[in-house]
Amino acid sequence: MRRTYEIIKHSIKVVKQNGIRSLLVMLGIILSSLVYTAGILISSYFIDKDYLGYKNFPESTMLVMSTYNTITEGYVSNYNETKSTVVLEHEVPINNLVNSDSLLNTRIYGVSEDYLYFPLKSHDTNDSLEVSKLIAGRDFNFNDYFETKKKIHIHQSYAELLFGTGNALGKVLTLGSKDYVIVGILKDTPDVLRNVKNLSTSSLVIYIPNTTFLSFYSDNNLKSHGIIRFEGVDISDIKGSNLVTKDMISNRMIEDKNSSKQFIELVTIGITIVSVMIIMITMFFNIKERVFEIGIRRAVGATKDDIRFQFLLEGTIYGFVGSIIGILLGQLFGFIICVMDMANTNIFMYQINLSSFVYPFTLSVVSVLAASIIPSVVASNTNIIECLKVE
Amino acid sequence: MISSNKVIEIQNLTRKFGDRVILNDLNFTVHEGEFVAILGASGSGKSTLLNILGLLDNKFNGSYDLLGERIRPHVDYTPKRASSIGFIFQLYYLMPKLSITDNILLPHLYLGKEEKSVVEKKLAGLIARLSLGHIIDQPCEVLSGGEKQRVAIARALVHNPSILICDEPTGNLDEHNGDNIITVLKEEQQSGKTIIVVTHSLKVAKYADKVFLLEKGGLTCVEPMK
Numbered sequence: 001m002r003r004t005y006e007i008i009k010h011s012i013k014v015v016k017q018n019g020i021r022s023l024l025v026m027l028g029i030i031l032s033s034l035v036y037t038a039g040i041l042i043s044s045y046f047i048d049k050d051y052l053g054y055k056n057f058p059e060s061t062m063l064v065m066s067t068y069n070t071i072t073e074g075y076v077s078n079y080n081e082t083k084s085t086v087v088l089e090h091e092v093p094i095n096n097l098v099n100s101d102s103l104l105n106t107r108i109y110g111v112s113e114d115y116l117y118f119p120l121k122s123h124d125t126n127d128s129l130e131v132s133k134l135i136a137g138r139d140f141n142f143n144d145y146f147e148t149k150k151k152i153h154i155h156q157s158y159a160e161l162l163f164g165t166g167n168a169l170g171k172v173l174t175l176g177s178k179d180y181v182i183v184g185i186l187k188d189t190p191d192v193l194r195n196v197k198n199l200s201t202s203s204l205v206i207y208i209p210n211t212t213f214l215s216f217y218s219d220n221n222l223k224s225h226g227i228i229r230f231e232g233v234d235i236s237d238i239k240g241s242n243l244v245t246k247d248m249i250s251n252r253m254i255e256d257k258n259s260s261k262q263f264i265e266l267v268t269i270g271i272t273i274v275s276v277m278i279i280m281i282t283m284f285f286n287i288k289e290r291v292f293e294i295g296i297r298r299a300v301g302a303t304k305d306d307i308r309f310q311f312l313l314e315g316t317i318y319g320f321v322g323s324i325i326g327i328l329l330g331q332l333f334g335f336i337i338c339v340m341d342m343a344n345t346n347i348f349m350y351q352i353n354l355s356s357f358v359y360p361f362t363l364s365v366v367s368v369l370a371a372s373i374i375p376s377v378v379a380s381n382t383n384i385i386e387c388l389k390v391e
Numbered sequence: 392m393i394s395s396n397k398v399i400e401i402q403n404l405t406r407k408f409g410d411r412v413i414l415n416d417l418n419f420t421v422h423e424g425e426f427v428a429i430l431g432a433s434g435s436g437k438s439t440l441l442n443i444l445g446l447l448d449n450k451f452n453g454s455y456d457l458l459g460e461r462i463r464p465h466v467d468y469t470p471k472r473a474s475s476i477g478f479i480f481q482l483y484y485l486m487p488k489l490s491i492t493d494n495i496l497l498p499h500l501y502l503g504k505e506e507k508s509v510v511e512k513k514l515a516g517l518i519a520r521l522s523l524g525h526i527i528d529q530p531c532e533v534l535s536g537g538e539k540q541r542v543a544i545a546r547a548l549v550h551n552p553s554i555l556i557c558d559e560p561t562g563n564l565d566e567h568n569g570d571n572i573i574t575v576l577k578e579e580q581q582s583g584k585t586i587i588v589v590t591h592s593l594k595v596a597k598y599a600d601k602v603f604l605l606e607k608g609g610l611t612c613v614e615p616m617k
Contacts, residue, residue: 003501017493017530299445300478300497300501303470306501388480
């Protein structure tokens with residue numbers, strides 16, 4: 001027992017005294033643990049983030065999911081199948097968007113990823129809420145998402161109301177505490193024309209891209225949002241949309257998540273194979289380079305078992321220390337990615353993920369041990385005189 | 392003090408590498424407390440013989456009795472080697488990155504029989520005797536040849552073996568350092584150890600009680616050169 005303890009102490013000392021060589025051996029382990037940890041973290045962030053919006057829907061509701069739009073765009077409550085009529089409650093985060101009571105009726109359309117708008121038809125007026133046609137300016141584009149001043153479209157009549165007959169394009173509209181730059185003018189719809197008789201900013205309709213909507217208002221608390229109601233809308237009138245149940249959404253989420261998971265698993269398997277190979281090559285060459293040392297140890301009394309034990313022990317130390325350093329660096333890397341991502345999305349996704357510690361640690365230690373066994377057995381069986389000739 | 396106890400008894404020992412016969416039908420005996428020198432030209436098989444005597448090489452034919460035990464070919468005698476034999480090599484064979492203390496204590500690490508306090512006492516004695524105190528924390532890679540050989544001797548003595556096997560112990564040293572090593576070896580002989588030295592040096596051979604000449608695979612006992 002004391003002998004084993006002395007050999008363990010000696011092995012720790014050898015690892016320390018080997019200095020740069022130990023660091024080089026550990027570098028492969030550190031790198032592979034880092035990549036593996038960061039891979040697990042980042043992939044889990046993006047899976048969780050994709051489904052963040054789905055988690056907050058009330059259990060009792062039915063959901064409307066447009067074929068074009070994401071599920072975050074709205075939900076149906078009080079759905080009655082016999083009447084085939086729904087109330088579409090379009091969520092608007094009033095606390096953030098408008099801080100004035102006079103703007104509570106502001107409608108927000110177009111919170112869709114591909115910038116298609118809800119084409120609704122009101123049962124009250126039978127006016128068609130068709131997609132508005134862009135008559136001046138430009139469509140939204142991907143770059144708009146990254147700019148500080150977010151871009152919007154407004155209707156022609158509202159543009160004239162707000163900015164006169166001058167060109168409204170490029171003008172800034174302040175709603176609540178936020179500035180929006182007008183980049184497109186839309187043709188008035190019948191609904192707008194009806195409302196425009198009582199034109200005021202309290203009934204202003206703006207169109208913003210979904211990405212802007214998310215980046216400003218994703219506070220994970222949809223209950224704090226106001227709701228604009230389109231009561232009496234028949235589900236069949238929501239063109240290009242399907243009515244789906246919570247279960248269907250749930251199934252689709254599971255399918256999507258599974259396919260993402262499969263992809264990540266494939267990537268992880270790839271990273272794992274590369275990691276194990278790096279560790280194995282590193283350990284193999286570490287032991288090959290120390291054949292002379294093995295010769296000395298054998299000459300002064302080390303048995304074959306002692307040599308095997310020592311190299312497995314050293315491998316464990318390398319695996320333990322290297323994987324801990326690599327995992328911590330990987331966590332730091334994941335944290336930095338989250339901080340950078342938060343600048344764009346306002347969502348901070350970093351959280352302690354047990355699997356991002358356990359898996360890389362287990363992988364590293366097991367790989368190092370596996371990688372140490374064959375060369376240490378070969379080394380311990382090498383003829384002592386041949387080992388001593390290596391110098 | 393030479394005793395009548397046989398420490399080593401070799402009979403008809405032969406060692407071949409392929410078809411090449413390096414040692415051919417050797418016969419000799421070494422008694423407890425003897426200082427034996429084996430002389431021979433380069434390539435005469437001195438180191439091969441030493442490796443067999445030191446249980447580093449076990450692929451031989453013939454019979455070899457060490458401390459009353461028959462050594463069988465192709466059997467690993469590591470524990471016996473660890474407890475009974477101390478090695479001093481021409482090229483020192485120290486671990487360059489390890490400190491002097493760690494190098495000296497290497498045999499004890501694997502033998503692991505003695506109490507820590509006993510080992511520390513022995514270590515202190517060896518350090519003082521071999522004048523290593525001023526460099527004790529240095530890694531061996533920074534030492535001079537003489538210092539390295541003193542460390543190697545300390546390592547060979549730390550577990551108090553009954554036999555010291557020395558392969559050209561003064562071969563890489565200047566005259567002064569060489570003399571110091573010979574003095575230590577003589578002291579060890581006087582304390583009862585059996586010393587077997589392979590050497591080119593006639594000066595070392597002069598201190599031997601028994602001198603063998605290894606030539607063309609055969610071993611001849613010559614008169615001591617005192």
